[in-house]
Amino acid sequence: MNTLDPYTLFMIVLTVLLIVYMYLETRKRPTRTEYVTRELLVCEGCGFQVERDFEPGDFIGLVKGKCPRCGRELKIKGIYSVDKSKVLKAS
Numbered sequence: 001m002n003t004l005d006p007y008t009l010f011m012i013v014l015t016v017l018l019i020v021y022m023y024l025e026t027r028k029r030p031t032r033t034e035y036v037t038r039e040l041l042v043c044e045g046c047g048f049q050v051e052r053d054f055e056p057g058d059f060i061g062l063v064k065g066k067c068p069r070c071g072r073e074l075k076i077k078g079i080y081s082v083d084k085s086k087v088l089k090a091s
């Protein structure tokens with residue numbers, strides 16, 4: 001008697017495929033979107049804008065650094081979360 005008839009073989013293949021599928025599905029999960037907090041600095045004088053990583057203690061309206069163009073104050077105009085993959089590697 002053949003112990004590995006086509007039906008049994010089919011069931012084994014199906015089970016293996018299911019396991020592989022589930023394994024691949026669980027491996028996909030960690031690639032969910034990660035968010036980073038960024039802040040937008042705007043120059044009061046010339047309108048120069050620069051985006052930086054948010055630092056604890058920062059708030060909207062805080063003067064942070066000087067404008068590289070005109071030397072006036074840079075103020076935080078916005079703080080927001082963005083998709084990490086969409087953040088361009090700044091300088």
Ligand SMILES: [Zn+2]
Nearest residue numbers: 043046067070
């Ligand atoms: Zn400026």
